[in-house]
Amino acid sequence: MKAAVLYSYGEPLKVEEVDLAPPKAGEVKVKIEATGVCHSDLSARNGTLVFPVPCIPGHEGAGTVVELGEGVSRVKEGDRVIIKWIPSCEKCWHCTHGEPIHCQDVHERHGLMADRTSRLSIGGTPLFHGLDGATFAEEAVFDEKAVVKIPDDVPVDAAALIGCAVGTGVGAVLNTCKVPAGSRVAVIGCGGVGLNVVQGAKIADCEQIIAVDISASKLEAAQKFGATDVVDASSSNASSAIRELTDGVGVDYAFEVIGNLKTQEQSIEMARRGGYAVFVGVAPFGQNIEITPAILTLTGRSIIGSYFGDMVPERDFPKLIDFWREGKLDLEGLISEKGGLEDINGAFEAIEQGSVLRTVINP
Ligand code: PAD
Numbered sequence: 001m002k003a004a005v006l007y008s009y010g011e012p013l014k015v016e017e018v019d020l021a022p023p024k025a026g027e028v029k030v031k032i033e034a035t036g037v038c039h040s041d042l043s044a045r046n047g048t049l050v051f052p053v054p055c056i057p058g059h060e061g062a063g064t065v066v067e068l069g070e071g072v073s074r075v076k077e078g079d080r081v082i083i084k085w086i087p088s089c090e091k092c093w094h095c096t097h098g099e100p101i102h103c104q105d106v107h108e109r110h111g112l113m114a115d116r117t118s119r120l121s122i123g124g125t126p127l128f129h130g131l132d133g134a135t136f137a138e139e140a141v142f143d144e145k146a147v148v149k150i151p152d153d154v155p156v157d158a159a160a161l162i163g164c165a166v167g168t169g170v171g172a173v174l175n176t177c178k179v180p181a182g183s184r185v186a187v188i189g190c191g192g193v194g195l196n197v198v199q200g201a202k203i204a205d206c207e208q209i210i211a212v213d214i215s216a217s218k219l220e221a222a223q224k225f226g227a228t229d230v231v232d233a234s235s236s237n238a239s240s241a242i243r244e245l246t247d248g249v250g251v252d253y254a255f256e257v258i259g260n261l262k263t264q265e266q267s268i269e270m271a272r273r274g275g276y277a278v279f280v281g282v283a284p285f286g287q288n289i290e291i292t293p294a295i296l297t298l299t300g301r302s303i304i305g306s307y308f309g310d311m312v313p314e315r316d317f318p319k320l321i322d323f324w325r326e327g328k329l330d331l332e333g334l335i336s337e338k339g340g341l342e343d344i345n346g347a348f349e350a351i352e353q354g355s356v357l358r359t360v361i362n363p
């Protein structure tokens with residue numbers, strides 16, 4: 001089968017024929033029909049989000065189950081599924097305490113299946129399952145626990161986005177922060193994930209949703225998705241602008257959705273006394289921000305990390321699908337570009353240029 005392989009950080013992915021071993025007991029093979037291109041895939045390519053190579057990246061995917069390993073009972077051939085890029089073990093402390101996103105086993109196995117082997121290889125050399133998804137491929141093998149069955153009315157491109165951008169963004173608001181109705185929030189960075197923080201804030205009935213970006217087209221999109229105010233950070237000091245827009249108080253929640261050290265520092269300034277800076281963006285490993293600890297103490301501000309929107313996929317993906325059916329969540333409008341596997345490097349360039357909302361690849 002064809003897949004896009006990352007051999008070393010910073011280099012373009014190579015689309016080539018790769019070997020995929022059949023699913024072992026408890027595993028399934030999925031034909032990947034759609035996969036979004038997330039900034040985290042770009043960060044993996046650049047080596048800023050450390051993931052072992054050689055690998056096949058891609059983690060925001062959906063498709064159809066085409067082969068079952070022995071003893072599979074949760075899905076059958078022909079089922080349409082969304083891929084869980086955190087294939088939680090359902091046994092560790094976190095999984096048994098309602099936090100599958102923090103699964104101990106997934107964080108220890110890093111790019112391998114639960115039995116610590118790979119199903120992917122090229123010329124006999126094993127490849128890692130990049131971002132625990134490896135969806136930049138025509139097919140992929142997953143544990144049966146790592147796929148969530150979806151109904152037939154959800155288009156596959158939209159379904160793929162639920163698997164990361166939508167779950168991460170909406171979940172940061174509704175799950176991680178449980179943002180109360182009437183809150184005032186800022187969303188710094190309105191790309192594929194940030195626009196879903198905006199949508200989540202709208203669902204949560206926030207009074208003010210202030211979108212911050214350096215790209216005029218992203219700010220325009222943010223307004224379509226529910227932003228009440230916009231701040232162009234390319235031409236103004238975003239922290240001061242947020243203060244002005246909130247009568248000098250600051251916002252209840254400032255979501256940083258870029259992974260930029262400077263804007264993460266700014267998000268702390270943007271939060272009101274007693275408010276929250278929420279880090280959704282993943283900043284490069286080995287780099288630090290400056291915080292004056294006394295300011296956190298004396299102003300009662302908190303910094304919160306939000307990982308995959310604290311999703312419990314079996315519980316939350318159906319809720320997101322319901323929001324979409326009720327017209328509260330726009331999935332199709334998030335897709336601004338489409339392509340095939342051979343377009344993957346162009347899709348990364350487009351993210352770097354800030355010119356796309358989300359690219360969906362149909363392998
Ligand atoms: P994206 O590249 O689509 O969006 C980033 C947005 O930030 C773009 O609209 C940029 O124009 C904007 N931007 C860049 N620099 C600035 C700046 N200085 N000031 C204001 N705006 C700016 O990325 P994405 O939406 O795919 O991902 C965003 C981040 O979220 C990224 O760090 C990714 O790795 C992370 C992520 N986290 C999780 C998680 O579980 N926490 C999941 C998925 C993605």
Ligand code: ZN
Pocket residue numbers: 038039040041059060164165
């Ligand atoms: Zn992602």
